[in-house]
Amino acid sequence: MNFRIPFSGRGHAYVKSEIDAAVEAMHAPLSLTQNKYKDEFEKKFSEYVGSKNTFAVNTATSALELSAQMCQFEKDDEVIIPSHTYTSSAYPFLKAGAKIKWADIDLDTRVVTKETIEVCLSENTRAIVVPHLYGFGAQIDEIMRLVEGSNIIVIEDAAQSLGVRVNGKMTGTFADFGVYSFHSHKNMTTLGEGGMIATDQIKYKELIPMLRHNGHCNFDFERENYWQPAMGNVDLPMLNNVPIMPSNYCLGEVECAIGVELLKRIDQLNQQKRERALYFIDSLAEFDQLDFHRVDSDRHNYHLLVAMDNSGKRDDFIKKMALDEGIQCVVQYYPLNRYDLYSKMGLGEANCQNADRFFDNMISFPFQHMLTDSELDQIIEATKRVLKKI
């Protein structure tokens, strides 16, 4: 089906300075990976979010895989994850040996809350994954207070919420690990793939670069000659006296170079997305069958623009938007327990009524930042027409 306005996999266009930075990096005389642009990107990113250490990786999934490995799950350990999120927030924890407990979401904010997490806690809880889904900052401050003093590790999945603040502090910097994504769809993308992992804890500072880059590290003794006993060492990364096998999660220099540039306007991109979202929401204020989550602050970057239909006519709406208007609305995030993967892994059941209800009635509108103002207005007008029809 050809749509007049498709739901795009691309978040935003690049401006000239970003293209120029990429081209400059392509011409750089030294290594195109693990080099100066990575260092600069990590430094600027740390400053931007306010984290002591951030490490560039090739995908946000890699950052989640690293987080899951660093949880060092033992038998019977549980991890609390909302059923309403992208699959990468969950399956790395399965791979790392944890048992998933599905948490529900709040119907208004579409993210977990202190309460939906609290009911999942048990003596076996070892980790909690808190996605700031759609770009809205969940109650991460309250969730951190909830687990204070325990040995529970919290992972903030800030893949969609770069630049979003909860009570003045950046998402991704509250928990043990913060995960950011620069995937194609995101408010800022490093050529389609890319991610970052943040942590304030010193014990991960030397570990993560080793885990990211095949176990490479320096020899732990002074060397007379740079090539002896070899150019460098490959050691077994250890955390709490237990080994963790490394991977190769390196992000290329050109991606890092464009990331440095994008950090200069991520606040502006977020602000523009928020203004457009509020304009969109307010333009449809008279139609009370659509429930939007309206947030006029830096707690929401409107990475995505979603509504819940409360009239029971969601499917009719999407169909008419597609067939009559040529506009591709989609549905997102299939409750993870419904996917075959989780069902086959014995995780097909979840007591997440809000997540189910939201998914079954939700509409995600095309909202890529590449949309023109005219296209945005066309979506609004088409929405009005279809809502009047059904």
Add this chain to the structure above:
Amino acid sequence: MNFRIPFSGRGHAYVKSEIDAAVEAMHAPLSLTQNKYKDEFEKKFSEYVGSKNTFAVNTATSALELSAQMCQFEKDDEVIIPSHTYTSSAYPFLKAGAKIKWADIDLDTRVVTKETIEVCLSENTRAIVVPHLYGFGAQIDEIMRLVEGSNIIVIEDAAQSLGVRVNGKMTGTFADFGVYSFHSHKNMTTLGEGGMIATDQIKYKELIPMLRHNGHCNFDFERENYWQPAMGNVDLPMLNNVPIMPSNYCLGEVECAIGVELLKRIDQLNQQKRERALYFIDSLAEFDQLDFHRVDSDRHNYHLLVAMDNSGKRDDFIKKMALDEGIQCVVQYYPLNRYDLYSKMGLGEANCQNADRFFDNMISFPFQHMLTDSELDQIIEATKRVLKKI
């Protein structure tokens, strides 16, 4: 230490058409990952190497991780790997549960042979990794004949040997899996990171894209509406009725776009590297303390230019090259059993006398394709001066 001619982490420069292709891809209106450039890169790559199926991934290590997972090792299964190779050729197989048996190399060709593999075979051998190290095509045809009729899985690590042929057939296309690298240092690099996995076997054709992309797949039934039950499925990838957990190994579109362009001149790049290597080797013909591996055919692409010093003065040579001439020679590949990682994993012992002897006497010269002809001559002249001195 500042070198006049460093050993660079970058293999080659980009020409205008490659930069243009990257910039065009940066402006593409749709998704910057898992899109048309990936399809085109895989199609052109398959045609180039002559493989039925090739799949772009974010690193060659990812391709090796995938290969290792698809071996589905069981208790006591062994994998034969040379001790003289890069660590990524080995540790994914450890992670996947295999016991490594270190194979020796041939002293002249610096790669494994049918004979060095054969002595490692046992009833527990489940897999063999054959790196075409330095860009020289190992006896992969003979090794394949050796295991014919067995259930042993062979992985060709063609990370350094793209475009290299063994008896007319491309490296990476003989074995169950062929692994290619487009890392910064390689004869062709997709912006610093990138890789490809090739296989002719139909059973991996649907599996690999799922493993690469978080388990994403289509629903296995006809759907009336594109959004129901969801936009797509996430299923548990199965091989031989045993599940394999997925990962995110996607390569971005811009990398794929530049990869398409580079395929047009990889033969030329290899030819130029080979011509330079032969010129270098022949220029030093009078100095018989350096043993080069001279191959004037498409069986060697001279990704790297290495020699073995047979005078026992290797360290003196490297030191004088560095201090007197400002030229950074390096040593490569530290026998894996000597690294702390493998030693701590109980793999510190190896009966690989050639690998040890070669490493302890080898010299790897700066040989990035970005060197000017003048720089290449400077290295040759410096080498002559230093050899005369010691």
